[in-house]
Structure formats: structure tokens, C-alpha cells
Amino acid sequence: MDAVEVVETVNGSELAAIQRLLAAAGESDGRAAVSEQGRLALRGPRPGVRHLLQRDGGAGLVGYAQVDAAGTAELAVDPAQRRQGHGRALAQAAVEAGASAAWAHGGHPGARRLAEELGFQLVRELRQMRRPLPVEDDAEAEITFPPGVELRTFRPGQDDAAWLALNAAAFAHHPEQGGWTARDLADRLAEPWFDPSGFFLATRGDELVGFHWTKVEGDLGEVYVVGVSPSEQGNGLGRALTSVGLRYLGRDRGLGTVLLYVDADNPAAVRVYERLGFTVYEVDLMYRLNSD
Ligand SMILES: CC(C)(COP(=O)(O)OP(=O)(O)OC[C@H]1O[C@@H](n2cnc3c(N)ncnc32)[C@H](O)[C@@H]1OP(=O)(O)O)[C@@H](O)C(=O)NCCC(=O)NCCS
Incomplete structure (x- = not known):
């Protein structure tokens, strides 16, 4: 019989066990079961976040789940302990702890099956897209900004509030991104990968009107977040900002993907991304509990 403990913070030894489990699951599945946001939330109490520690007969950790403040769960079962019912027990415990939605990163067949069995419905498809770098010189020569818009990089400590406001406006229909707080931004600015020279801002006069924040981890570059002020959308700014970041990642940082x-x-x-040569690499699926 599994025991699932629900806590708001994890202690040092629990954190080490969770990280071991997530590393093993990541290696076996070829991708992380818990998102960046979830990994950051493991560091300390975050309002509304709950951690579920699943132990088999009181012994070692066999599963871990995190339920965020919005009620979305991410789950991982130790790859050496799969197909024994732990995933089902953990998912049920997550629902009891308030989860009403769950991610299946990579669309893992076990996760899809479990979601269907528990009455969850597919509600969201998040695509990971990729393209090789660098972008050919011809395409880069074409980067043109709408008239009156200028480009510079982010200044930590000075641009924070204006950037948060722009992010909230651009992502008003996307609470996960648009709801970022000063704390969420500060967490990222303190990450070892953070580099302001890869965080591009578009300005019109004194106003921030768009941004492209790139991220580099290992030999992979990422279009981390792109956003354009609603009043400036549809004028080619998103495409131009995305291209600037691709040029930086490919030419300046020498990355191949x-x-x-x-x-x-x-x-x-x-x-925008398809026109810039990105193609689908894999999908993450989000399921929501059917309330009918
Ligand atoms: C996505 C976003 C960054 C694009 O920036 P933008 O400046 O509006 O985009 P551009 O003007 O450069 O290009 C828009 C393209 O999308 C097309 N487009 C716009 N709305 C569309 C729609 N509803 N359906 C289909 N295509 C659409 C345009 O026709 C244009 O394509 P084209 O160049 O072939 O004509 C911007 O819309 C935005 O900030 N959205 C909210 C935040 C967001 O979703 N960010 C991306 C998260 S991954």
C-alpha cells in the first residue's frame, strides 16, 4: 500500500530523493517530467504549491507529484517501479490534493492511458518546435522593424516592472505566462543561465513594446519567451524580434539548434515560427478533469 504525503515544503533529504527520481525519470523518458517552473518551486514555499511524496510501504520514494496554485499537476514515477499501479495511486492522491488538470510531457502513452481512465480530457497541446542554426545570411539580412521601433537589451533592476507589465498585457489570455510576478522574474534573473545580452527589448520612445528572451542551456538555444504589446501585434514585430534572437543564438553563441x-x-x-523554419519536434498534452 502506497503512502502519499502532501507537504508545502520539502526538506533537504526529501529534495535529494525527488531530484534523484526526476533525474532517473528524465533519463528513461528522454525529457523532464516536471517543468522549469515546478523545479524552481521545489526550492522553497510557493503560495498554493503542494508536493506529493509517494512511498512504497514507508520505504524509498517511488513517485513524486507537484500541484501548482492553479490546480495543475505534474507527476513522475521512478522508472524502476512502473506498471505496478503507483502512477494511478499518485494521480488519485493529486486529485484529492486539489488537482483538476495534469500535464503529460512528451505525451507518454502511460500518462495518456491513466488520464483517460481517471476521466481527464485532453484540453491543450503544447508543441516543442525546433530548427537548426544558424539561419542563412539572406534571411538575417531581412530583419526589419516597424518604423519608430528600436532594439536594446534588458537592464536588470531597471526594466523589471515595465517588462512584467508588458508580459502581462501580451499574455493576458495565457495565465501561466501572463501571471508572472516580480518573484517569478527574479527567480529567472538569478539563474546561472541568465544572460541579459540574450534578452532583447523593442521600444517605441520610452515604452517597451515587445521582447524576445532567449535562453542557452548546454548546446541548445531556446526562444524562451516572445511577446508583443497588443497594440503592436500583426506588424511584423514578433517576427523581427524572433529573428534577432535566432541570429544571436546561431551567430553570436555558435549554437546548432x-x-x-x-x-x-x-x-x-x-x-511566425513556421515561417522562420521551425518544425514540430514533440508535444506535451494537458488534461483536465471532466466535471460533467
Ligand atoms: C505571437 C506574437 C509574438 C507574434 O508577434 P506579432 O508582431 O503579432 O507577429 P508578426 O506581425 O510578426 O506576424 C504575425 C503572423 O501571424 C499571422 N497571424 C496573426 N494572427 C493570426 C491568426 N489569428 N491566425 C493565423 N495567423 C495569424 C499574421 O498574418 C502574420 O503572418 P504573415 O507574416 O505570414 O502575414 C504576438 O502576437 C504576441 O505577443 N502574442 C501574445 C504572446 C504570445 O503568444 N507569444 C508567443 C508565445 S510562444
Whole structure:
């Protein structure tokens, strides 16, 4: 019989066990079961976040789940302990702890099966898209900004509030990104990978009107977040900002591949990325509990 403990913070030895489990799951599945946001939330109490520690007969950790403040769960079962019912027990415990939605990163067949069995419905498809770098010189020569718009990089400590406001406006329909707080931004600015020279801002006069924040981890570049002020959308700014970041990742950082995550139902973003040569690499599926 599994025991599932629900806690708001994890202690040092629990954290080490969770990280071991996530590393093993990541290696076996070829991708991380818990998102960056979830990994950051392991560091300390975050309002509304709950951690579920699943132990088999009181012994070692066999499963871990995190339920965020919005009620979305991410789950991982130790790859050496799969197909014994732990995933089902953990998912049920997550629902009891308030989860009403769950991610299946990579669309893992076990996760899809479990979601269906528990009455969850597919509600969101998050695509990971990739393209090789560098982008050919011809395409880069074409980067043109709308008239009156200038480019510079992010100044930590000075641009934070204006950037948070722009992020909230651009992602008003996407609470996961648009809801970022000063704390969420500060967490990223303190990460070892953070480099302001890869965080591009578009300005019109004194106003921030768009941004492209790139990220480099190992030999992979990422279009981390792109956003354009609603009043400036549709004028080619998103495409220009994305291209500037690709030039930086390919030419300045010498990377051979860039990835990004985009919702399948965000046609403007999908269009921009497809036109810039990105193709679908894999998908993450989000399920929601059917309340009927
Ligand atoms: C996605 C986003 C960054 C694109 O920036 P933008 O400046 O509006 O985009 P551009 O003007 O450079 O290009 C828009 C393209 O999408 C197309 N497009 C716009 N709305 C569309 C729609 N509803 N359906 C299909 N295509 C659409 C445009 O026709 C254009 O394609 P084209 O160049 O072939 O004509 C911007 O819309 C935005 O900030 N959206 C909210 C935040 C967001 O979703 N960011 C991306 C997260 S991955």
C-alpha cells in the first residue's frame, strides 16, 4: 500500500530523493517530467504549491507529484517501479490534493492511458518546435522593424516592472505566462543561465513594446519567451524580434539548434515560427478533469 504525503515544503533529504527520481525519470523518458517552473518551486514555499511524496510501504520514494496554485499537476514515477499501479495511486492522491488538470510531457502513452481512465480530457497541446542554426545570411539580412521601433537589451533592476507589465498585457489570455510576478522574474534573473545580452527589448520612445528572451542551456538555444504589446501585434514585430534572437543564438553563441514551446491554438505564434523554419519536434498534452 502506497503512502502519499502532501507537504508545502520539502526538506533537504526529501529534495535529494525527488531530484534523484526526476533525474532517473528524465533519463528513461528522454525529457523532464516536471517543468522549469515546478523545479524552481521545489526550492522553497510557493503560495498554493503542494508536493506529493509517494512511498512504497514507508520505504524509498517511488513517485513524486507537484500541484501548482492553479490546480495543475505534474507527476513522475521512478522508472524502476512502473506498471505496478503507483502512477494511478499518485494521480488519485493529486486529485484529492486539489488537482483538476495534469500535464503529460512528451505525451507518454502511460500518462495518456491513466488520464483517460481517471476521466481527464485532453484540453491543450503544447508543441516543442525546433530548427537548426544558424539561419542563412539572406534571411538575417531581412530583419526589419516597424518604423519608430528600436532594439536594446534588458537592464536588470531597471526594466523589471515595465517588462512584467508588458508580459502581462501580451499574455493576458495565457495565465501561466501572463501571471508572472516580480518573484517569478527574479527567480529567472538569478539563474546561472541568465544572460541579459540574450534578452532583447523593442521600444517605441520610452515604452517597451515587445521582447524576445532567449535562453542557452548546454548546446541548445531556446526562444524562451516572445511577446508583443497588443497594440503592436500583426506588424511584423514578433517576427523581427524572433529573428534577432535566432541570429544571436546561431551567430553570436555558435549554437546548432534552437527550440521553443508554443500552444497549438496560438495561430499567430505558430505562423511566425513556421515561417522562420521551425518544425514540430514533440508535444506535451494537458488534461483536465471532466466535471460533467
Ligand atoms: C505571437 C506574437 C509574438 C507574434 O508577434 P506579432 O508582431 O503579432 O507577429 P508578426 O506581425 O510578426 O506576424 C504575425 C503572423 O501571424 C499571422 N497571424 C496573426 N494572427 C493570426 C491568426 N489569428 N491566425 C493565423 N495567423 C495569424 C499574421 O498574418 C502574420 O503572418 P504573415 O507574416 O505570414 O502575414 C504576438 O502576437 C504576441 O505577443 N502574442 C501574445 C504572446 C504570445 O503568444 N507569444 C508567443 C508565445 S510562444
